[in-house]
Amino acid sequence: MSDEMVRSLGPGRYLDWKGQFSISCRFRNEGDGAIWVFTGVYGPFSREDREGLWEELGAIRGLWEEPWCLGGDFNITLYIDDRNRTGRITSAMRGWWQGIEVSGRPSYRLATKLKGLKQNLKTWNKEVFGRLEKNKADALQQVESWDSVEEVRSLTEVELNQKKEAKESYEKWVSMEEVHWRQLSRELWLREGDRNTGFFHRMANAHRRINAMSKIMINGETVKEDLLGLFKEFHDQNSFIKSLNHTFLVLIPKKGGVEELGDYRPISLLGGLYKLLAKILDGSLIANEVIDLWQKRGEKGWMWYCISTVKYSVLVNGVPAGFFSSTKGLRQGDPLSPYLFIMGMEVLSVLITRAAEGGFIKGCRIWRDREQAVKVTHLLFADDTIIFCEAKKEALLHLGWVLFWFEAASGLKINLDKSMVIPVGEVDGVLDMAAEIGCRVGQLPTVYLGLPLEAPNRDVSAWDGVEERTRRRLSLWKRQYLSEGGRLTLIKSTLSSFPLYQMSVFRMPKSVARRIEKLQRDFLWGGTNGGTKSHLVKWEAVCVEKEKGGLGLRKITILNKALLGKWIWRFACAKEEFWKKVLEAKYGKRSLGGGQGRQTGAFGVEFGRRS
Template structure:
């Protein structure tokens, strides 16, 4: 019904525009020969108001089809959205596929291949799985649990809806969060009744538990069914309920998730993991002791994790039985259907894996990955492995592993016994969770002189490489990112630009795109590394050319200086972000965080490596060369931070900055 309404009404927007323009033209032509009567004047005014509404509908229509969410200006850019929608449709269409060693372009055969592949992937056998006998027990208190299983209120349901992005693709029922926001007063009674039913039953009606699986290519060009990542499009009621449950869990995330996991913990950011990893490697190098860094590759992580291990973990963590029943009901009632070229291939059940796109999935996956963290901590306590120390001289701040979702990096001594112990720990982890470590894609990186590296990789059944490498998309184990890494950022920015069809954008739209996308391309690495001047010049040249011409195929005259373009709008400029200033501001932010985030793990590690007995407001400095320490380079910017900072003294305490 939703799709038919969209096709019959919203989808015919171009015809409505043409009809309105024709009627306005007829009235305008009549006005040239005689004075219009009040009735025609009123009709023309109404038509013009209607035209404005329909033009807005047209822009929304193409923006939703294009899936471009960055443009939030009142400028009409339907040409841009139209061409992006066509490009997206062409890129996502699967015309042929390698099936059982041969190329097939038969649409039905392709559908069957995807259906069979994913219906088998999400199914687990009946066998039971082992579980650690001494797992982390009863972390939640009775008060915590009462908060988790209290009756659902109208306010928390509305807050979950209001927090959600209304422009995201809808699931099988066709309703988006934008619909829920607009129709809240009409539907809230029925929706709250559905929540009451879920509170008692713990499961969803089968029709509302359906989800589409959208296929995103992992590489270009794609060849086989394994080259696609499944992203779930949940039914609207399912998504609202999971969002409410996620919000209830949010205050308890830091208790439930281990300190070594950097996703899901409140107040943590991805760069903290990269900072600590680089600092412990730098400390190890300075000590002169050999060591090994191991990057793990986990296969199909979200799709293959065992529900049994997740639910057993939650039981040990002390999660209320009713809340566990809700989670189990949401998992077991799920039915999936693969979308191939926009067409459903039929629904099937699932008995393992978590749905990417479900608000609860990251939390459930982290609970499973924490089993690895627990095993590694246990064997460290038994003296079977030794990590790297953030301060090797004082032997404080030991780090054996860091986790970010399914990205895992391990640190150990470069000897055969520890590598064997790690391999045994990973085999136990696989047996408990159902996750598989792809040893062929995993790597060992020697730190210092490791004479027996060939023997270590033989034991671990993987390959090895020299540092630096990348971790979470950032350089790891180097003094500063190599030239190739910076050039790659420039190339990626340029390649993204070529796909944006900038000639269809107005100048206002290009400015929005530059600030929202082009400038933010470098933000990720800018938050931890100082960008070289020549790279900033290259990135700004891309921005300049795009601003004035919309494409690199043709160059146009630059009407004003680039410095004026980077000036704030309230001072007569265009408000384009200055990359150099932005880079330094992001690095200076670490000083602010160091001064204010007392008790955070990353800060404790920095204090352990760079102690400062005189003040807690800033860390100590490196006594020798900077080496590979990122923090030592951030500290060099400390004078700039204090130039921009003022401390106010009040009632005997330093109270504010």
């Protein structure tokens, strides 16, 4: 392109720079007089000339302070996904591009930089790691090749250095493979439900302390400025770029041999930036103040924008399959979800309470002294709800209307597939009453919040679930080669924690405690491949404190009694807790230790004290 051709484009445009691969023009708008720069590029084909292209563009960038528009045919792409032909992104281009300042709102700039970072990380992973098994095999082959040569003759100094490099390469790939399998093994453990054990919490806290960092450095620049710009934009405008609120859905099978969509459990994968925003709302705003602010302003605020701009994408074989907008519901893992869900369930609680006050639902009245009677109509814990009402068709009809009003007001629909009507005692016409709600009929004993409901205190079958989980975990571990120290650690961290939840409420039968301790003993002294060996030390000696020569394991019966004993302290410290009022209404204060003399309760420990 010649200078005359550029000048012939018309008034207000003039040639300002002509390089080897580009031509730059400064434009002045006739309307507002604003000046901006456009650079037209025709990139070279050879890799050697591309270095000169990026150097030329870097020099042009420092010539003017006006807005700069860059376009043309670069003969190279920034992102691998945009490339249809062969070719690689040179390090020179990557270094040049990292210095570009993306214009636009702060959230857009940050999202654009993260998009570029994601592609660079994919490229880095492919170039640095590649196929671990193949790279390890190739490195091992090189080492064996040098060993074969060394058996025939002595290696020269150059060859010795090459053999050393081959060994170092092999050790590197072996180390990477170990990290890879360690991550996979962690996933297997998490699938077995161990993410809440104290062992994993301690390990995570230790890693968190070791790996703690106050800020992230990217090419010598921190992301602090971009993050602060995002928060300022959200604070000033109550909005941010919607792509930061995209959520991936992973479908985890609830059981083996799944066939229907309902057999999967959806898990939400939220972006880290959104979690930071929501966490600030979580920690700094109180729900009542937010609602009052909305009412005064007459407009929707931050929380509404956070939950109304959600888009989901289901990961199919690890690949996103398009996005669709959310119309209702809350996301798992969103810091705002627990508060918003509690606000919604409060509506259900108020509806049930008003229905009980109006005589439509009577609930269960507990009293030993009429002056201390307590009425229990419902219990709520997260999305688990239990409602007590009379075994009458009219009561179930009224309850159905309450649930209908709650659905109409909140948009939360009752999952009838997971709901049931459970009769207590002999109840006639229970099928007709269940039809009023539209759910199935259950029976006692059942499970509520992971604990047996209405199971006899000495019923051994109530502990079958704990014993089964212990055996299932042992069947997984027996396939692994574990030292005695590793087995001891697993017993303390995992096997001993399985029954804790149930032992904190119920007394474990001695026969169940003996069976679980036998499983622990056999595992501790077991053979290398799951076989059995002689027990070298009595179990009583193993359970002695380490300071006295034992291994520090805890006897289940003693631990069970200690866990139950905590309720004595909680009862003494509690004042207005509802569970304390229920116990006092049923057993009376004197029976629970309010009077003189020694009293023993269902926990098997002294609940009062001598005067």
